[in-house]
Each structure stands twice: as structure tokens, then as C-alpha cells.
Amino acid sequence: MKKISSWGRLNAAMHEAIYLSDTSSLAAILSRNKPALPHGMGRSYGDVCLNPDGKLLLTQGLDKFIAFNHETGRLTCEAGVLLRDIQQLMIPRGWSLAVTPGTLWVTVGGAIANDIHGKNHHHFGTFGEHIVGLRLRRMDGEVIDCGPQKHMDWFAATVGGVGLTGLIESAEIQLRPLPGPWLETEMIAFSNLDEFFSLSQAQDVAWEHNVSWFDCMRFGRGLFMQAKIGEQLPIQSKRSHSFTFPKDLPVSLVNSYTLKYINNLYYHLKKSHQGQRNMHHMDFLYPLDGILMWNRLYGPKGMYQYQVVLDKPEALHEMLIEIKKSGQGSCMAVLKTFTHRTPIGMMSFVKKGVTMALDFVNLGVKTRSLLARLDKITLAAQGRVYLAKDACMSRELFEQSYPNLETFLKYRDPGISSGLSRRLMD
Amino acid sequence: MKQYIIIGATSSIAEHCMRLWQTNEAIAFTLVGRNQEKLNRIAQDLQVRQPKTCIQIHIVDFKDPQAIESLVETIYLNTTPDLVFIAQGWLGEQRQCQESLTYCKEMLEINAISPLLFAEAFAKNMSKANKGHLVLIGSVGGERGRKSTYIYGAAKSCMAHYAQGLQHRFAHSAVHVTLVKPGPTQTPMIANLQLSTNPASVQTVAKQIMEGVRKNKRVIYTPGRWRWIMWIIRHIPAVIFERLEL
Numbered sequence: 001m002k003k004i005s006s007w008g009r010l011n012a013a014m015h016e017a018i019y020l021s022d023t024s025s026l027a028a029i030l031s032r033n034k035p036a037l038p039h040g041m042g043r044s045y046g047d048v049c050l051n052p053d054g055k056l057l058l059t060q061g062l063d064k065f066i067a068f069n070h071e072t073g074r075l076t077c078e079a080g081v082l083l084r085d086i087q088q089l090m091i092p093r094g095w096s097l098a099v100t101p102g103t104l105w106v107t108v109g110g111a112i113a114n115d116i117h118g119k120n121h122h123h124f125g126t127f128g129e130h131i132v133g134l135r136l137r138r139m140d141g142e143v144i145d146c147g148p149q150k151h152m153d154w155f156a157a158t159v160g161g162v163g164l165t166g167l168i169e170s171a172e173i174q175l176r177p178l179p180g181p182w183l184e185t186e187m188i189a190f191s192n193l194d195e196f197f198s199l200s201q202a203q204d205v206a207w208e209h210n211v212s213w214f215d216c217m218r219f220g221r222g223l224f225m226q227a228k229i230g231e232q233l234p235i236q237s238k239r240s241h242s243f244t245f246p247k248d249l250p251v252s253l254v255n256s257y258t259l260k261y262i263n264n265l266y267y268h269l270k271k272s273h274q275g276q277r278n279m280h281h282m283d284f285l286y287p288l289d290g291i292l293m294w295n296r297l298y299g300p301k302g303m304y305q306y307q308v309v310l311d312k313p314e315a316l317h318e319m320l321i322e323i324k325k326s327g328q329g330s331c332m333a334v335l336k337t338f339t340h341r342t343p344i345g346m347m348s349f350v351k352k353g354v355t356m357a358l359d360f361v362n363l364g365v366k367t368r369s370l371l372a373r374l375d376k377i378t379l380a381a382q383g384r385v386y387l388a389k390d391a392c393m394s395r396e397l398f399e400q401s402y403p404n405l406e407t408f409l410k411y412r413d414p415g416i417s418s419g420l421s422r423r424l425m426d
Numbered sequence: 427m428k429q430y431i432i433i434g435a436t437s438s439i440a441e442h443c444m445r446l447w448q449t450n451e452a453i454a455f456t457l458v459g460r461n462q463e464k465l466n467r468i469a470q471d472l473q474v475r476q477p478k479t480c481i482q483i484h485i486v487d488f489k490d491p492q493a494i495e496s497l498v499e500t501i502y503l504n505t506t507p508d509l510v511f512i513a514q515g516w517l518g519e520q521r522q523c524q525e526s527l528t529y530c531k532e533m534l535e536i537n538a539i540s541p542l543l544f545a546e547a548f549a550k551n552m553s554k555a556n557k558g559h560l561v562l563i564g565s566v567g568g569e570r571g572r573k574s575t576y577i578y579g580a581a582k583s584c585m586a587h588y589a590q591g592l593q594h595r596f597a598h599s600a601v602h603v604t605l606v607k608p609g610p611t612q613t614p615m616i617a618n619l620q621l622s623t624n625p626a627s628v629q630t631v632a633k634q635i636m637e638g639v640r641k642n643k644r645v646i647y648t649p650g651r652w653r654w655i656m657w658i659i660r661h662i663p664a665v666i667f668e669r670l671e672l
Contacts, residue, residue, distance in 0.1 A: 021614045064467050065474035
């Protein structure tokens with residue numbers, strides 16, 4: 001047994017960790033009757049990737065590429081391949097993943113299971129839209145090859161199915177052509193949420209990526225950042241050295257005393273770079289990948305991440321008031337609008353509206369009661385909380401906000417269980 | 427094109443080394459192992475990562491000296507390898523070694539006898555060709571016997587002793603011998619162990635092996651801190667050492 005925690009580091013539960021270096025050994029593992037859960041890089045925040053006291057099937061060893069067609073950009077690989085490896089290999093060849101989240105340290109399997117989205121949602125939708133096919137292995141040994149053209153129901157249940165339909169063994173991904181890693185970027189400061197909404201609405205479709213950072217303690221002043229493919233410089237790769245956040249800190253560096261200063265500093269430093277400039281995509285799309293283990297910043301008790309999608313701006317205002325009142329805040333506060341584009345997965349998070357993501361240092365009951373109040377606002381506004389980030393949403397909110405839940409449950413693998421499934425579904 | 431022979435090519439460390447070696451140039455790899463399917467999977471992966479790489483696969487009985495000898499002869503009939511990496515290994519369980527001599531024998535065969543026989547067969551041919559770089563895997567666990575892993579440690583210290591001898595033998599030739607001593611590494615071997623130290627990532631270990639081999643180092647401790655940790659452990663007086671739970 002081994003202690004394993006998720007990215008939020010809220011708790012480290014004991015797991016029987018089984019490292020899969022290939023799937024031939026799976027049968028022997030699966031014959032033992034404790035429920036298992038596939039686990040990639042563990043970069044989701046709450047309990048979606050954990051199975052306390054159960055088995056975890058670690059997929060990092062399923063990291064083989066299987067085939068690549070240079071003409072069509074179709075890549076087949078095992079589920080433990082990191083998005084970082086795909087990008088490093090394929091961008092110099094003129095191809096790229098169409099959709100990536102804010103970090104490349106995730107596996108293909110994890111990206112499918114959470115149907116992740118990126119800063120270019122309005123152009124490319126979610127990760128699942130670019131999967132041409134996948135191989136699913138149920139815990140009873142059955143193999144299901146599914147995709148948009150084949151066993152569509154299994155495919156829709158597995159994309160965004162948070163690992164509960166079976167082990168994703170491999171996937172065929174349609175890459176997109178990309179001339180290189182350099183982006184033309186623009187940053188615009190805004191002083192309140194209304195300005196953010198008008199900037200988002202007025203955005204030019206030519207800008208492929210956009211995302212906003214905002215100061216949740218100052219009623220939404222922030223920075224709107226957008227990017228599109230820019231003039232390519234001869235340098236392909238950047239940032240070969242990254243900084244690893246050293247040991248666990250005894251206390252969180254983000255707290256009510258420091259937060260105001262951190263947000264102020266960040267806002268003014270970034271604001272001085274307003275305007276257009278050329279940036280490497282690593283710096284624009286994955287700024288936090290430069291600091292490995294940045295989650296240690298939040299101290300030994302870990303953090304909650306709250307990501308919600310709402311299509312009522314007034315609900316967002318209400319949340320910010322609630323957060324300000326609680327005195328707890330976030331320095332990594334992100335806003336992005338999703339356009340109307342229905343994702344393929346039954347349990348996918350994305351829907352039309354604006355999504356807000358916030359980190360909260362874990363202060364125990366105080367933080368959980370704040371999150372419960374935010375959940376109430378979400379419930380009233382018919383919003384939805386992202387399963388990849390969630391650690392404490394109520395069953396009521398979950399059942400209301402994921403309308404395909406009942407259909408999805410028919411595709412669950414009885415040999416799989418997770419902290420999240422026990423909390424919200426069983 | 428450089429010719430690299432990888433024995434025990436399904437080893438996680440070997441696989442990551444191959445990925446690195448072929449990053450900037452195409453290499454002709456000969457993968458030697460016991461399981462065709464697993465080797466095919468690795469070959470496919472290397473080929474996608476570097477389309478210009480050439481890969482051959484050989485299946486051999488790792489415990490049969492004649493099979494080993496004839497495989498090495500066949501390889502030398504066709505080519506003169508630039509590098510031979512002997513990477514097979516198996517951590518096994520110490521307690522089972524104490525219970526069963528058959529298990530104990532298996533442990534010694536996989537970790538010491540088989541790699542040594544391969545190395546000896548290659549050494550003979552490298553000596554004739556006066557060319558080649560032989561890379562062997564030892565372990566920091568082979569530096570001082572301790573109750574939790576002394577059979578594995580004994581096999582690995584055998585490799586260290588052997589490598590020393592070979593280095594002496596080839597001291598005045600163009601043949602190089604490198605012994606790699608990895609600390610705990612994130613490989614399938616230790617997936618379910620709760621360790622007191624953070625295991626190094628296999629990517630880091632592979633990178634340091636590649637660097638060390640490029641510089642023709644005799645011994646590569648990876649990560650490097652294990653050189654100093656093991657120096658201390660070797661020098662702890664027995665009366666104290668025997669009280670430690672190691």
C-alpha cells in the first residue's frame with residue numbers, strides 16, 4: 001500500500017498502486033476483486049483520480065506511441081503518453097494537439113476521461129472532439145473499440161466519463177497542422193467584470209486563444225489575454241530548465257495577509273506588458289509548467305480548486321461578493337467564455353457560459369462552508385462544477401447539473417470505483 | 427549510422443535511454459529480449475519518435491550460455507557495435523529468497539550470471555575489434571549488504587566487481603566499460619513500495635546515463651547524490667549499522 005494524493009493535496013489516502021507497463025498483465029491484476037481506478041499523472045484536484053483503500057492502475061508506463069501518419073496528422077498512442085511528449089515530438093513536424101489544458105503534464109487517458117478544454121475552446125471545442133477512436137478495456141477483460149463512428153454510446157460515456165467506464169488503453173487522435181510554436185499575443189487590462197464581458201463579446205474570431213486573469217479581491221479588475229499563430233522564430237523549444245518548488249512548506253504562502261500583495265504585484269507587473277508581442281506557446285499557454293510541484297505553495301493542508309460554468313453574469317457577481325465576505329481568496333483566478341458547442345461526452349463539463357476557476361487554501365470547515373455557499377449560487381443559476389477539480393460538491397448539485405447522469409450510469413464498469421463516484425453516485 | 431545493442435530492451439531505464447540516444451540522430455538499434463510482443467511495442471514507439479531509426483529484434487534464452495554466445499557471434503558477423511547496453515534486472519523479494527533456493531537462484535541468474543555472460547561474450551568480440559563501449563547496470567544496493575535486499579545486492583556487487591575487472595583488462599585499449607549505479611528509480615520494479623526517499627524519475631536517470639556514457643565515465647551514480655550517500659553508508663561502523671532498519 002502506498003500514500004497517493006491528487007494535485008490539490010487535500011489528503012493522501014492509502015492505495016494499492018499497480019504500475020501498468022503493458023496490458024498483458026492486466027488479467028492477473030483484475031481477477032483480484034477489489035475495485036480499481038485508472039490513474040494517470042494525478043493532476044486533477046479533488047477525489048476524481050483517487051480510490052482510497054482501493055487499487056490504482058497507474059498508466060504512466062503505457063507511454064508508447066503506436067503509429068503516426070505524416071500526411072493526415074493521425075496519431076495513435078497508448079493512454080499514458082503525456083501531452084507534453086506529443087507536443088515536443090509533433091510541433092517540429094508541423095502538427096499539434098488541437099486542444100490542451102493549462103498544463104502539458106497530463107496523460108492522453110486523463111485528458112479524454114475529463115474531456116479537458118483549453119484557451120481555444122471557441123475554435124476547437126474540447127479534447128474529445130479530436131479523438132477518432134479509442135480502445136476501452138473493461139475490468140472483466142472485455143475490449144471495446146469505440147469512436148464517433150463506432151459504438152458511439154460507449155464513446156460518449158467514456159469521453160468525460162472520469163475513468164468510470166473502463167481503462168482507456170489507447171487512442172487515435174486527429175492532430176491539427178501548426179506552423180510552429182510562436183504566438184502573436186495581446187494583453188488588455190480591464191477594471192471590472194462588465195468590461196471583461198464586453199471584451200469577451202467583442203473578441204475577434206481571428207484570435208484563437210483567450211483567457212483572463214482577474215483579481216477576486218478587487219471586484220474583478222484583471223487582464224484579458226489573447227493569442228493567435230504568429231510569426232515563427234527559428235528557435236523551436238524554450239524553457240528546457242524548469243524550477244521545482246522545493247520541499248513542503250509548513251504554512252501556505254498564499255494567505256489572507258499575502259494575497260492582496262500577490263494579486264497587486266501580479267496585476268501591475270503584467271499590466272506593464274500591455275499590448276501586442278510575440279510569445280512562445282509554452283509561456284502563453286502553460287505558464288505554470290515552468291514551476292514543477294507549484295501546488296506545494298499552498299502548504300501542508302493543500303487546496304481546493306473551484307471551477308464552475310455559469311451563463312448568468314449576475315451569479316458571478318454574487319459569488320465574488322461571497323468570496324470577498326469570507327476573506328478567503330485566490331491568486332490564480334481565471335475567467336473564460338465558452339461558446340455554444342455541445343461536447344461529445346455525456347458527462348463533459350463544458351457548456352455555454354463563462355467559466356471561473358479559483359484556488360482556495362484549505363482552511364478546513366471555513367473553506368468548505370464557503371464552497372457550499374458557492375454551490376448554492378451555482379445550483380440556483382443552473383451552473384455546473386467541473387468534476388476534475390471538485391472535492392466537495394453536493395449530490396443535489398451534481399444530479400441537477402449533469403442531466404445525462406442516468407444514461408451514463410448504465411455504462412459504468414462495476415469493477416471501477418473512485419472517491420468521487422462513491423461520494424456522488426453510489 | 428551508430429550501432430547500439432540493447433540487452434533486456436524492455437527494461438524501463440534502457441527504453442528511456444534509447445529514446446534519448448535517438449533524439450538528435452538516427453541509430454541502428456538491436457533489441458534483445460525474451461518477449462516478442464513487448465519488443466515490438468517498444469520498436470514501434472521508437473520508430474514513431476524517430477522515423478529514421480532502424481530496429482532489429484532478437485529473442486534469446488537469457489540463461490543459455492550457448493544461445494548467448496551464438497547471438498553475439500551473429501551480431502558481430504553483420505556489424506561492429508558502437509555501444510552495448512546490458513540492462514536486464516529484477517528486484518524480487520528478499521524474504522522469498524530466504525524461503526526458496528530456487529527463487530534465490532533465479533534472482534542471482536537474472537541480476538548477475540546472465541548479464542555477466544552477455545558482457546563476457548561481447549568483451550571477447552570488442553577485444554578483437556578494439557572497439558565498443560559496454561554499459562552495465564549495477565546498483566547502489568550493491569555497495570553494502572543489508573538485510574532487506576542482500577541477495578539482490580550480492581548480485582549487483584558481483585556486477586560491480588566484474589566491471590572493475592573488465593576496466594582493468596581494457597585499460598590500454600579503445601574499449602570502454604561503464605557501470606551505472608542507479609538509486610531508487612520510478613520503474614515498475616518499485617511501483618508499490620513506500621520509500622523513505624523520493625525515487626528519481628526514469629527520465630532523469632536515463633539522461634544522466636546518456637551524459638555519463640558520452641563522457642566515457644567508469645561509474646555513473648544516478649542521481650549523483652547517491653555517490654555521497656553510499657560513501658557514508660559504507661563507512662558506518664558495523665556496530666551502528668546493524669542497529670539500523672535498512
